[in-house]
Amino acid sequence: MPRLVGVALPVPLFRTFSYEVPEALAGRAVPGARVVVPLRGGREVGIVTAVGAALPEGVTAKGILEAPDAEPALSPALLQLGDWMSAHYAAPPGLVLRSMLPAALTGAARPQPAGRERTLVTIARELPSLTARDAVFKRAPSQRAAYEALEGIGGAALVSHLMERHGVTRATISALAKRGLVRTDQEAVMRDPFAGRAAPATDHVPTGAQAAALDVLTRAAPGDVSLLHGITGSGKTLVYVELLRHVVETRGRTAIVLVPEIALTPQTVDRFRTAFGDRIAVLHSALSDGERLDAWRALRSGERRIAVGARSAIFAPLRDVGAVIVDEEHEASYKQGETPRYHARDVAIARARLEGAVCVLGSATPSLESWHAVEGGRMHRLSLPARAGAGVLPAVEVVDLTRRRARPDDRVAQVLSEPLQAAIAETLDRGEQAILLLNRRGFASFVQCPACGYVATCPNCSISLTAHKGPERLVCHYCQHQEPPRADCPRCGGAVLGQRGLGTQQVERLVGERFPAARLARMDVDTTSGKWAHVHILDRVGRGDVDILLGTQMIAKGLDFPNVTLVGVVDADVGINLPDFRASERCFQLLSQVAGRAGRGAKGGRVLIQTRVPGHHAVRCAMTHDYEAFVAEELPGRENPPYAPVVQLANVIVSGTVELEVRAAADAAAGWLRRLFAARDVGGVAIVGPAPSPVERVKSRWRWHLLLKADDGRTLSRVGRYFVERFVPPAGRELRLVWDRDPVSLL
Numbered sequence: 001m002p003r004l005v006g007v008a009l010p011v012p013l014f015r016t017f018s019y020e021v022p023e024a025l026a027g028r029a030v031p032g033a034r035v036v037v038p039l040r041g042g043r044e045v046g047i048v049t050a051v052g053a054a055l056p057e058g059v060t061a062k063g064i065l066e067a068p069d070a071e072p073a074l075s076p077a078l079l080q081l082g083d084w085m086s087a088h089y090a091a092p093p094g095l096v097l098r099s100m101l102p103a104a105l106t107g108a109a110r111p112q113p114a115g116r117e118r119t120l121v122t123i124a125r126e127l128p129s130l131t132a133r134d135a136v137f138k139r140a141p142s143q144r145a146a147y148e149a150l151e152g153i154g155g156a157a158l159v160s161h162l163m164e165r166h167g168v169t170r171a172t173i174s175a176l177a178k179r180g181l182v183r184t185d186q187e188a189v190m191r192d193p194f195a196g197r198a199a200p201a202t203d204h205v206p207t208g209a210q211a212a213a214l215d216v217l218t219r220a221a222p223g224d225v226s227l228l229h230g231i232t233g234s235g236k237t238l239v240y241v242e243l244l245r246h247v248v249e250t251r252g253r254t255a256i257v258l259v260p261e262i263a264l265t266p267q268t269v270d271r272f273r274t275a276f277g278d279r280i281a282v283l284h285s286a287l288s289d290g291e292r293l294d295a296w297r298a299l300r301s302g303e304r305r306i307a308v309g310a311r312s313a314i315f316a317p318l319r320d321v322g323a324v325i326v327d328e329e330h331e332a333s334y335k336q337g338e339t340p341r342y343h344a345r346d347v348a349i350a351r352a353r354l355e356g357a358v359c360v361l362g363s364a365t366p367s368l369e370s371w372h373a374v375e376g377g378r379m380h381r382l383s384l385p386a387r388a389g390a391g392v393l394p395a396v397e398v399v400d401l402t403r404r405r406a407r408p409d410d411r412v413a414q415v416l417s418e419p420l421q422a423a424i425a426e427t428l429d430r431g432e433q434a435i436l437l438l439n440r441r442g443f444a445s446f447v448q449c450p451a452c453g454y455v456a457t458c459p460n461c462s463i464s465l466t467a468h469k470g471p472e473r474l475v476c477h478y479c480q481h482q483e484p485p486r487a488d489c490p491r492c493g494g495a496v497l498g499q500r501g502l503g504t505q506q507v508e509r510l511v512g513e514r515f516p517a518a519r520l521a522r523m524d525v526d527t528t529s530g531k532w533a534h535v536h537i538l539d540r541v542g543r544g545d546v547d548i549l550l551g552t553q554m555i556a557k558g559l560d561f562p563n564v565t566l567v568g569v570v571d572a573d574v575g576i577n578l579p580d581f582r583a584s585e586r587c588f589q590l591l592s593q594v595a596g597r598a599g600r601g602a603k604g605g606r607v608l609i610q611t612r613v614p615g616h617h618a619v620r621c622a623m624t625h626d627y628e629a630f631v632a633e634e635l636p637g638r639e640n641p642p643y644a645p646v647v648q649l650a651n652v653i654v655s656g657t658v659e660l661e662v663r664a665a666a667d668a669a670a671g672w673l674r675r676l677f678a679a680r681d682v683g684g685v686a687i688v689g690p691a692p693s694p695v696e697r698v699k700s701r702w703r704w705h706l707l708l709k710a711d712d713g714r715t716l717s718r719v720g721r722y723f724v725e726r727f728v729p730p731a732g733r734e735l736r737l738v739w740d741r742d743p744v745s746l747l
Contacts, residue, residue, distance in 0.1 A: 003018050003019065003020060003021070003052065003061055004018070004019045004021055004029055004035075004048045004050065004051055004052075004064075005017070005018055005019075005048070005049055005050040005051075006019055006035065006046045006047050006048040006049050006050075007046060007047055007049060007092075007093045007094040007097060008037065008039050008044050008045070008046045008094055009044070009045050009046065009047065009094045009095075009097060009098040009101075009106050010044060010045075010094065010098070010106075011039070011044075011092070011094045012092050012094070012095055012339070013092055013094075014086075014092050014093070014721070014724075014725050015092075015094075016049065016093070017037070017039075017046065017062055018059060018061040018062070019035060019037060019046070019048070019061060019062055019063070019064045020061040020062065020063050020064065021064055022063070022064065025064055025066070025067045028067040028069065028070065028071075029048055029064055029067045030048060030051065030072055031048050031049060031050060031051060031072065031076065031079060032047065032048065032072030032073060032074040032075060032076065032078070032079055033047070033048050033067055033069055033071075033072045033073065034046070034047060034067070034068055034069050034073045034101075034105065035047075035048060035064045035065075035066070035067050035068075036064070036065045036066040036067075036068060037062050037063070037064055037065060038062060038063065038065060039062070043065060045105075045106060045107065047073070047074060047094075047097045048072075049079060049093075073101060073105060073300075073317070074097065074100060074101070074317070075317065075319060077321075077351065077354045077355050078100055078315065078317070078351075079097075080354050081100075081315075081347070081350060081351050081354055082096045082097050082100065084350050084354075085340055085342055085347060085350075086340075087717055087721065088346075088350075088713075088717050088741065089340050089341055089342055089720075089739075089741045090717070090720030090721045090723070090724045090739045090741065091339050091340035091341070091342075092339070095339050095340055096340045099312065099315065099336075099340055099342075100315035101296075101315075102289065102292045102293045102296045103289050103292070104289045104290070104292070104293040105293070105296075119158065119159040119160075119184050119185070119186060120156060120157070120158055120159075120184070120185045120186075121150060121156065121157055121158070121159055121162065121173055121182050121183070121184050122155060122156040122182060122183045122184075122185065123147070123150055123151060123155040123156070123181070123182055123183075124180055124181060124182050124183040125180055125181050127147070127181075133147075136179075136181075140175070142169075142172050143172055143175055143176055143179075143181075145166075145168075146162065146166070146168040146172045146173065146176060147176060147181060147182070149162065149166040149168065150162065150182065159173060159184070204235070204238050204388070204389075206235075206238060206239075206242060207235065207384075207386075207388055209234075209383065209384045209385065209386065210235055210238055210239050210242075210384065210388070212382075213228060213239050213382040213383075213384065214239055214242050214243060214246075216380065216382055217239070217243050217358055217360060217382070218243065218246045220358040220380075222356035222357065222358070223352060223353040223356060223357070223358075223359075224358055224359070224380065225349050225352065225359040225360075225361065225373075225378070225379045225380070226358070226359070226360050226361070226379060226380040226381070226382050227329075227361050227362075227363075227366055227370050227371070227373075227374050227379050227380070227381050227382065228360055228361065228362040228363075228382045228384065229363065229364070229366055229381060229382065229383050229384070229627070230362065230363075230364060230383070230384030230385075231364050231384065231385065231386070231387065231393060231596070231625065232364045232387075232393070232592070232593065232595070232596020232597075233387040233388065233391055233393075233560075233596055233599075233600050234364070234384035234385070234386060234387055234388055235384060235387075235388035236327070236362045236364075236384065237268070237271055237327075238388065239360075239362075239384070240257065240325050240327070240360070240362070241271065241272065241275045243323055243325070243358075243360065244257075244272075244275070244276065244306060244323060244325075245275065247322035247323040247358075248276070248279070248305050248306060248322070251322055252320075253320045253321065253322030253323070253357075254299075254302075254305045254306065254307075254318040254319065254320055254321050254322060255305070255306050255307075255318075255321065255322055255323040255324070255325070255357075256306075256307045256313060256314060256316050256318065256321060256323070256324045256325070256348070256351075257272065257306065257307070257308045257309075257313075257325045257327065258309065258310065258311070258313055258314060258324075258325065258326045258327060258334070258344055258348060259308065259309070259310060259327050259328065259558070260310065260311075260327070260328045260331035260333045260334055260557075260558075261310070261331070261333055261554055261557070261558070267538065267558060267559065267560065268308065268327070268558065269282055269308055272306065272308055276305075276306055278304070279304055279305045279306055280304060280305075280306045280307075280308055281295040281296075281298050281299050281304035281306070281307055281308070281316075282295055282307075282308055282309055283295050283296065283299075283307055283308075283309035283310075283312065283313040283316060284309040284310040284312075284313065295307075296316070296317060299316050299317050299318050300317035300318075302319070305318075310333070311333065311334055311336060311344040312344075314344050314347050314348050314351060320355075321351070321352070321355040321357045322355075322357050322358070323352075323357055323358050323359075323360070324348045324349075324351060324352040324355075324357050324358075324359045324360070325359075325360045325362065326344070326345050326348050326359075326360070326361045326362065327362050327363075327558075328362070328363055328557055328558065329345050329361035329362060329363045329366065329367060329370060330363045330365055330366055330367040330370070330589055331557075332586070332744040332745065335742075335743075335744045339738075341738075341739075341740050341741065343742050343744070345361060345367075345370075346742065348361075349361075361379070364592060364593065364596060364627070365588065365589040365592045365593060365627055366627070367585075367645075368585060368631065368634065368635065368638070368644070368645050369644060369645040371631055371645075372635075372645035372646075373645075387600075391599065391600065391601075391602075392599065392604065393595075393596075393599070393625050394567070394595060394596075394598040394599035394604065394605030394606055394607050395605075395606055395607065396595055396607040396608075396609065396622070396623045396624070396625070397419070397606070397607065397608050397609070397623075398608075398609050398611060398614045398619065398623055399417045399419055399420065399608055399609065399610045399611070400611065400612070400614045401417065401610055401611060401612045402612050404417055404418070411510060412510045412513060412514045415502060415506070415507060415510050415570065416507075416510065416511070416514065416568075416570070417608075417610055419608060420568045420570075420608050420610065421514060423566055423568065423606060423608055424511075424514075424515060424548070424566065424568065425515070427565055427566040428515060428517075428518055428547055428548075430565075432563050432564070432565040432566070432603065433541065433544070433546065433547055433548070433549070433561060433563045433564045433565070433566075434547070434548045434549070434564065434565075434566040434567070434568065435548075435549045435550075435551075435555060435564055435566070435567045435568070435594070435597050435598070436507065436511065436548060436549070436550045436551075436567075436568045436569075436570055437550075437551065437552070437553075437555065437556060437567070437568070437569050437570065437590075437594045438502060438503070438504050438507050438550070438551075438552065438569075438570040438571055438574070439552050439553045439574045439575060439590065440501070440502060440503050440504065440552070440571075440574050441466075441477075441503055441504050441505070441524040441525055441526055441552055442466035442467060442468050442475065442477075442503035442504070442505055442506075442526075443466075443467045443468055443469045443499070443503045443505040443506045444466070444467040444499035444500060444501050444502070444503055444506060445464070445466060445467075445500060445501025445502065445503065446464035446465065446466065446467070446499075446500050446501060447465070447467055447474065447485065447497045447498065447499050447500065448497065448498055448500050449489035449491065449492060449494045449496075449497055449498070450494070450496065450498050451489065451492050451494040452489060452491050452492040452494065454489050454490065454491040454492065454497075456474055456486070456497070458476035458478065458479065458481050459481065460476065460478075460479045460481055460697070460698075460699055460700045461476055461478045461479050461481075461695065461697050461698045461699065461700075462695050462696040462697040462698070463476060463477070463478055463695060463698075465481075465483070466503065467485065467499050467503070468503075468505065468526070469505050469509075470505075472484070472485055473485070478695070478698050478699065479698065479699040479700075485497070502570065502571060504522055504524045504526075504550055504551065504552060505522070505526075507550060507570055508520060508522045508550055511548060511550065515547075515548070518547040518548050519545060519546050519547045519548070520546070520547070520548050520550060521537050521540060521541065521546040521548070521549050521550070522550050522551060523537050523538075523549060523550070523551035523552070523554060523555050524551055524552045524554070525552070528554070534554070537549075538559065541559075541561055541564075542561060544563065549564075553590055555594070555597070556590055556593045556594035556597070557593040557594075557596075559597055560600055561597070561600065562600055562601025562602070562603070563601060563603070564597055564598055564600065564605070565598060565599060565601075565603050565604065565605045565606065566598060566605065566606050566607075566608075567594055567595055567597050567598040567605070567606075567607045567608075568607075568608045568610070569591060569594060569607070569608070569609040569610060569611075570610055571610060571611075572587070572591055572609045572610060572611040572619060573611055573612055573613060575587060575590075576613065576616065576618060578694075578747065579694045579746075579747070580694070580745055580746050580747055581638065581643040581644075581746065582744065582745065584616070584617070584618045584634060584637075585618075585634060587616075587618040587619075588617075588618035588621060588622050588630050588634075591609060591618065591619065591622035592622045592625065592627070594607075595607040595609075595622060595625070609622070609623065617629075617630060617633040617634065618630065621633070642709055643709075644742070647709040647710060647711060648709070648710045648711070648712070648713045648716045648742070649707060649708065649709060649710075649741075649742060649743060650707070650708040650710075650716055650719075650720055650739060650740065650741045650742075650743075651705055651706075651707055651708075651738075651740040651743040651746060652666075652669060652705060652706045652707075652708065652723075652737070652738070652739055652740075653693065653703060653704075653705045653737070653738040653740060654666040654669060654690075654703070654704050654705070654729070654735065654736070654737055654738075655698075655701040655702060655703045655704075655735070655736050655738075656701060656702060656732050656733060656734050656735040656736065657700060657701060657702070657733050657734050658702070658732065658733055659702040661730075661732035661733060661735065662702040662703070662704050662732070662735070663690075663702075663704055664730055664732070665704075665729040665730055665732055665735050665737070666689070666690035666704035666705070666706060667690060668729060668730050669690070669706065669723075669727060669729065669737070670687055670689065670690050670706050672723075672727050673687055673706075673708070673719070673723065674687060676719075676722070676723075682715065682719065684710055684711040684712055684715060685708055685709070685710045685711075685715060685716065685719060686708070686709045686710075687706055687707070687708055687709075688706065688707040688708075688709065689704075689705060689706035689707055690704050690705065690706040691704065691705065691706070692704055692705075693705050693746075693747070694746065694747045695747055701734075701736075705746070707746070716741070717741075720739050720741060723739065724737075724739050
């Protein structure tokens with residue numbers, strides 16, 4: 001009996017299984033194929049990873065119950081990528097391979113049909129003479145009417161069409177089919193949520209800088225990685241499109257394009273659909289399981305040649321990939337928040353290497369990791385230093401809030417300075433549009449008793465509750481706990497709890513009070529929770545139905561509206577002083593990206609940044625659009641003490657429901673690692689901590705962490721695998737341990 005080696009997808013352990021293959025399934029149970037196996041008393045899906053491996057001593061092979069696919073679900077390159085991810089991120093291979101498949105394929109149920117099925121009705125027997133019809137339909141006038149309606153529209157139609165347009169019932173169609181007069185067939189239709197969107201026309205011609213970048217990319221060696229550093233509005237998307245033309249149309253290969261946010265996807269998809277039509281499939285988490293499965297199957301079959309999507313689109317089942325593009329490569333949303341905690345940018349580089357494809361990372365504000373790789377010779381740098389179409393970057397002005405005092409009773413002036421109010425009024429008078437950024441949702445940041453200082457906090461998390469309107473409630477943005485606002489202070493009995501800080505809801509109300517005739521739209525998590533809600537908002541902006549777009553960081557990147565001539569940053573200081581080594585980098589990137597939304601048309605643009613720290617290098621460099629000046633000031637701060645990109649990082653997080661047990665487990669983990677390093681003479685790895693996490697409690701779980709800093713990434717990978725497999729925490733209630741390689745945040 002032939003034997004295969006594979007992994008069961010749900011099992012979160014570093015464990016492989018050996019499978020016995022029945023003769024009837026031997027042809028389909030090959031590397032990359034899904035198989036259904038008996039596991040834990042039930043039926044589970046596994047993925048075959050190797051053929052003909054000998055059984056380890058004492059191991060009994062499991063029998064394969066079923067091979068649901070006619071061909072492997074994962075290509076050899078994706079299996080290799082899974083091996084790399086498992087080693088790099090110290091993640092069990094079953095969980096890694098499961099992340100590569102649509103949710104509809106990771107259960108033990110039979111595979112779903114391709115697409116949404118619809119019923120097609122076709123005339124099966126011709127009745128050319130009236131005499132024949134009179135005889136056949138003598139006592140069935142409704143059948144005759146249905147038959148003749150079908151005949152009148154060409155002899156074939158969908159059941160839904162006959163029912164909606166001609167009043168035909170399903171019973172009538174069934175009766176005709178039983179008599180052999182019509183034939184019904186099930187037809188699969190691919191569920192494409194973007195099919196109804198109009199593709200915008202474009203006639204852009206590459207600039208000299210774009211043409212030079214394209215020349216380098218089209219001649220790049222297999223596996224080469226390039227950083228396309230282009231200022232906002234410089235036409236990075238055009239470079240992507242022309243590269244894809246070369247890869248897909250000239251070379252006949254396939255391609256993957258990653259975008260960081262769902263909010264960016266519609267406009268990006270529209271641009272690619274203009275160039276490539278139905279050769280594009282979209283993969284992202286806003287799709288239903290069925291839509292995602294249809295797109296996945298269209299890519300695997302070769303019907304669609306280009307995958308566009310968010311983080312998980314890097315696992316698109318394309319064969320012969322020739323290009324992997326990561327737009328806005330600096331974005332933190334490329335990092336997966338649960339096991340396997342991969343970073344899609346780094347996985348993209350690894351997949352391009354395995355596929356022999358060119359990899360392009362694009363950004364106006366590259367991550368310091370990518371910039372460091374360029375300086376170290378591991379990436380090529382391509383530059384787009386000017387805006388396309390002779391456009392210029394908008395002028396940026398800083399409004400120093402420490403020098404401006406508004407009357408206590410003028411709440412609008414306390415939030416929107418006089419220069420920002422005047423700029424908005426002038427923009428509206430000219431019939432142009434404005435964007436206002438505040439990276440904090442809700443109405444107020446917290447509520448506080450003015451008498452004793454009490455702040456309403458979440459009972460489950462170490463975080464204050466945010467005030468929301470419509471209806472009025474206090475909400476935790478970590479665990480979503482909600483409670484009604486209190487009229488009095490629970491500590492001192494004071495009669496009033498004052499609202500402190502700003503949120504997008506409050507700014508929306510104040511802007512509406514100051515500019516009552518303006519048409520406002522707010523874009524944050526609260527207004528975009530519905531499917532495609534973000535698309536509807538952005539479409540309204542594009543049509544000119546919105547005068548002022550207010551939102552959080554989701555409006556700061558990827559949007560291209562020529563009539564937006566003003567960008568106002570309501571409070572640039574949000575997040576700039578967080579206890580995280582990337583805080584300044586994130587602030588600079590956000591300010592630079594949102595500033596780039598202004599002046600993308602012939603009318604030019606203007607940016608006003610309100611801040612209390614105008615001398616901070618993140619603000620100063622964003623004001624001058626000077627990325628290299630920011631890097632020159634930021635990188636030395638990462639050298640002593642060392643942080644990424646100077647060293648490789650892994651954050652070990654221990655959590656549980658009892659604080660003392662969590663602390664004891666964190667101490668035990670740190671001690672175990674120090675003893676391991678001493679016993680095995682592991683050098684070049686330092687341990688910082690353990691210590692409480694900056695947010696000590698989330699969802700009723702206490703959190704401690706320790707940080708590992710390594711000079712060599714391969715050493716850190718080996719340490720991670722050994723630690724995750726072998727460290728046994730002390731006894732405790734619901735203790736969990738997370739190994740987060742290459743963390744984007746330490747909060």
